[in-house]
Amino acid sequence: MPRNPLCTPTDHRVTRRRFLGSAASAVGLSSLANPLVAEELKKQRRQVLFVWLDGGMSQLESWDPKPNTPFGGPFRPIQTAVPGIQISELLPQCAKQMKHLAIVRSVSTQDDSHSAGVERIQRGDPKNRGVTYPLLGSAVAKLVGPGDSGLPPYIWVKPMSGGFIYKDAGFLGPKYGALALGDGKPPENLLRPKAITAEEDNERNDLRKLLDKNYAAQRRTELTEANSYAYEMAAQLQKKIELFDLSKLPQKDQDRYGTHDLGRHMLLARRLLEEGVTFVKVTSYGWDTHGDHFNGAASLHPKFDKPFAAMIEDLADRGMLDNVLVIACAEFGRTPRINGHIGRDHWPQAWSVAMAGRGIKKGGVVAGKTNDKGTDVPNDPVDIGGLFHTWFRALGIDPTDAQYGNAGQPLPIAHEDMKAVKEVLA
Amino acid sequence: MPLRWTSLLLVLIASEGLRPRLAQAEEPLHARLDAFIEAKAKADGIPLSTPADDAEFVRRAYLDFAGRIPTAAETKAFLADTSADKRTKLLDKLLGGQEYATRMADLFNVMLLERLGDNPEWIKFLKESFEKNMPWDAMVKKMLRADPKETAQPGAAFWLAKRLENYGQNPVDYSGLTRDVGRIFLGKNLQCAECHDHLFIPDYKQQDFQGLHTFFKNTYLAKTVVGERPTVEKTPFASVFTKVQMATAPALPGAVMIDIPALTKGMEFSEQPDKKTGTPGVLKFSPLKEISERLPTKANADFTRNAANRLWFMLLGRGQVHPLDLHHSKNPASHPELLDLLASEFAGRNFDIKYLFREIALTKTYARSSKLPASANKAAPAQYFATAIERRLTAEQLLQSTLIATGSDPKSADTLRPKFVKAFANQAREPEEEFTPSLKAALFVLHDDAVLGLLAPKPGNLVERVAKLSDADTIDELYLAILSRKPSTDERTAITKVLAKHPDQRTEAVGRVAWALLASMEFGVNH
Structure with missing residues (x-):
């Protein structure tokens, strides 16, 4: 009988600390010397790529087109690689990757303001218990652990400034906060002076x-x-300083992802995932198209389409979709009704979220639907709490069982009145 | 019979639980404060830490009231002093010292402005106020009035003016301004009551937010000063849940609305604004004047309790009410009678900040060690104040202390300050109330020349000076200069070993030892 390479007594102790122990005690350990063990650990990775389209991407110009309706707008739907599933012509590369994707078209959430909505969605909008819940990145860092990378479990690649964003962690405490890499650059003072x-x-x-x-x-x-x-x-x-030097990557990669912010940041995210970082969030700003929406979408959506599709393709090629749960999300969708500035406003009532990878059904799935005009979700609307259930389950965590402990107070990890979207789970 | 009464009385006097009440009349405030803390700890079986030793105390007091650690000479002198009242003398020296006003300007700037921005006039206002020990109500009155005609201390208006700036491309954040007035001056974060009554705090009503908001909704930034447009009618609002139409005039939370006088259109100003120069006019009915006269008063319990709670927090690391900006009936003070007493004494002493700080600093509670009691296997919850709570140092305290410790030129503070603020301060709008170690700060201490440069030997600086001494003296001097104490035996052994490895590069090795002391937790907090 082949022995599980993880179960030599000393290794077992170490790996238990890695997977179950606190981030603080585990990160200090360097990669295990035994290549067999390292390989096995790699296979056991559970990771997340969370792409955040800040301001809200229009579902009508992406995952849920409504052609020939009063609110449908000028863009057409196109066929995807999966017969019977159509998405907007603004996402042609994603359409080619449809067999890896699952779309939930019946998302219906509670908050139509950016300031409260961003955090509310990323915290999973649990019932209020007088505590500040962690954002998804901090939650996964806590529940899954730092893995075998030796890097922080929650890294956030974003435009503009970086830093250590401890607030994301809420009651979990500062060590589960995000390391934010501003414009994908390494943090200041990273290198030891030569002296x-x-x-x-x-x-x-x-x-x-x-x-x-x-x-x-x-x-x-x-x-x-x-x-x-x-x-x-x-x-x-x-x-890991070399991680930040994208110029060493093949030109082909840079072409496929694009040299714009989101393209470069997604490419860095791929490298971080390859290193085994547990949770990588990539934020793109500027999706709040209240005016001149259709010209805006025509320029914005391809900036998402290209690197997102390239990422899915690369993760699939590398066999990493078995380990990495990929999510594309925002704080809400956009109003079907087109406003006086030819814009779409905030619409939490009926929008879409796309996902792929670990724990997600393969072959291309669409779950839920909006009504004919795309204004509402007539049946079984899915709130963010339900999506949290779905994502935790995809990662192999049972949210009806797992709990946080906050100074003795047990707290559910996702809204206890909601449940997972079974149609998209593998 | 008489005998039995006497013994009953004796029992009553001996009873621990009654001490605070009996103590009230005759004892000084600090003893009465201690009595509340000790009575609760005793009742709940919480062991208290021993008093801080002299080294811990002298460091704590200098950081609190001079904004820096003591020099090695100051520490030595205090440790050598054998007089019984040396702690009181030290506190009085520091409270009356030159550095007090600078330290308070730093401390209050961080609390009041939350790193929104810098302004020399504003810092001047704070420094002058603390030099003169201006009462807290008078300071707040000036900040809220933000009078464009104020020439003596125009900086006071910066608190309001900064919040009336456009924030990036966003419009002026009047909601944020209202929230900050509630949080910082009244201890009530009403943010979640803007669109409806607070969902989880029954005390916080939408009326409270809207009434407070109405004082500020017509303010604007006129170049650098604060102007007001006329307020002629009530602010309409409706809960997003009930949709019931309401309206409010300016009103403090829980207080009656102020009458808005009926003034003919065009007659609102006693002095018209000058459109050409942008100079604001003088209103006959100025909501800013109203709030500046109504909010900071002895009669306003929200104001007095919030102030007393924040001063207590500044010296003890946790509010009696915590979080500091969530005063409401479901979140009582840890020691309700203590906060009542502190607030009434503060008001009774005309909001004398220095008096209150002195009394708090004279408590046994302030002077307790940050080491856990020997009998405790884990720390008691912070709200018992059983063990001193380690407090965050501001970027300015860290900078001044680093300069003092390394024997560096105090003038380098000007160039180093922005770097220290960037490394150690929170982002704007985030209160700096807790010690939050960060990768950014660690990398700064590890690799930035702003720190490493101070440890390179220069004539007369710490590293150059102590490297010439014997091992034992070198180590003693490093500890006194940086950690304000003497080394333990095993620390001395470990460092002696390190120095022995580098006989040819002793100065550099001493520099690294000094770095380790500077980078330690112990240096980075007020413990």
Whole structure:
């Protein structure tokens, strides 16, 4: 009988810490020396790519076209690679990847404001229990763990500034916050100055650790743990500096993803996923097209279409769709009614979310539908809580069983009155 | 019979639970505050930490009232002082010292402006106020009035003016301004009551938000000063749930509406605005004047309790009511009588901030160690104040302390300040109330020349000076200069070993040891 390479006694202890232990204690461990174990760990990865189209992508010009209706707009639907499923002509590359995709067209959520909506959606809009719930990235970082990458479990690639966004973690605490890579660049001060050798760096850090250990020995330990975690993360990231140099990638990759922000950021996201980062969020801003919507969409949607389709294709080629759950989401869709500025406004009542990969049904699926004019979801609307159930299940986590513990208070990980969209689950 | 009464009385006096009430009349405020903390801990069986030792106390007091750690010489002098009242003397020296106003300007700037921006006039207003120990109600009155005709302290208006700027391409965030007035001056975050009564806090009504909002909705930024357009009618609003039409004049939360006088159109100003120069006019009915006279008063319990709670938080790391901006009946103070007393004493002393700080700093609660009690296997919940809570240092405290510790030129503060703020401050609009270690700060300490440059030997600086001493003296001096204490035996052993490895590059090795002390948790918090 072949032995499971994970189950030598010492390795088992280590991997349990990796998968179940806290991020702080696990990230410090470098890759395991045994290549067999490393390979096995890779197969067990559970990861998420979360593409966030901030401002709200129009469902009518993407996943749920309504041709020849009063609100349908000027764009036509096209056939996808899956017979019977049509999407907007603005997503031609995605149409080719349809066999990997699942679309939920019956999304209906509660908030039509950006300021509250972004966080509300990303927190899964649970019942209020007087605590601040984590955003999806922090939740997955907590529930799945840091994996075998040695990198922070939740990395956010976004335009503009970066930093460590601890607030995302809510009650889970700062260590589950996001490391944000502003414009995909490495964080400032990442590299050790040449004047300090590796030995000298170790020497000074060993002393720092000794001091912190002594300090924490008589005090509350949480702050020191969080502080050590920040330094551990700094050490791990320094080893991965080459990740940020996209110029070393084949020109073909850069062409396929595009050199625009979202293209470059998605390519970096692919590299981070290849490294085994648990949760990668990629944000694209500027989707709030209240005016001149159709010209806006004609320019915006291809910027999403190209890198998203390239990503799906690459993950499929590499066999990574078995491990990586891919989600394209926003805080709401856009109004079917076209306003006086030829724009579409905020519409949480009826919109679409696309997903692919780990735990998602293969072959191309559409779940749920909107009414003829696309204004409402007549049957079984799916709120974000239901999508959280779906995504957790896709990751192999049972949201009716798993709970967070917040200082003794058990908290459900997703809205307990909702359930998963079974049609899209494998 | 008489004998039995006497013994009953003795029992009553001896009973711990009664101490606070008995104490009230004759004892100073700080003793009465301690009595509440101790009584609750005792009742719930919570062990208290021992008093902080002198090294811990002197560091804490300097950070709080001078905005920096003590120099090695100051620490040594305090440790050597054998007088019984040396802690009181230290507090009085610091509260009366030159650095007090600068420290308070920093502390209050972070709380009031939340890193929205810098303005020299604003900092000048804060510094002058603390130099003169201006009462808190008077400071708030100036901030809320934001009078464009104020020439003595025009900086006071910056609190409001900054919030009336367009934020990127967004329109002026009047809702955010209303929220901030509620949060910072009244301890009530009414944000979620803008469109309906708060869903989970029954005390917070949509009327409260809208009434407060009505004071500010006609304010605008006239170049650099705050102007007001006439307020002639009530603000209509309706709950998004009930859709019932309501309307409100300016009103403080829970208070009656202010009458809006009926003025003929065109007659609203006693001094017309000048359209050419953009100078705002003077209104006959100014909601800003109204709120500046009505909000910061002894009669306004929201105002006094919020202020007392925030001052307590500043020195103890946690509010009596926590979070600081969620005062409501379902979120009572950890020690309700303590907060009542603190608020009434503060108001009774004409909002004398220095008096209140002094009394809080004289408590045994303030002077408790951050080390857990020997009998406790884990920390008691923070709301018992059983063990000193480690507090975040502002970027400015870290900068000043780093300069003091490394014996660097104080003038370098000007160039280093933006770098320290970038590394250690929160993003704008995020209160800096907790210690939150970050990758950004770790990388700054590890690799930025702003830190490493201070550890390179320069004539007279710490590293250059102590590297010439014997190992034992080098280590002692480093600890006193950076951590304000002496090293433990195992720390001394570990560092002696490191120094022994580098006989030829001793100065560089000393620099790395100094770095480790600067990068430690212990240096990075007020413990």
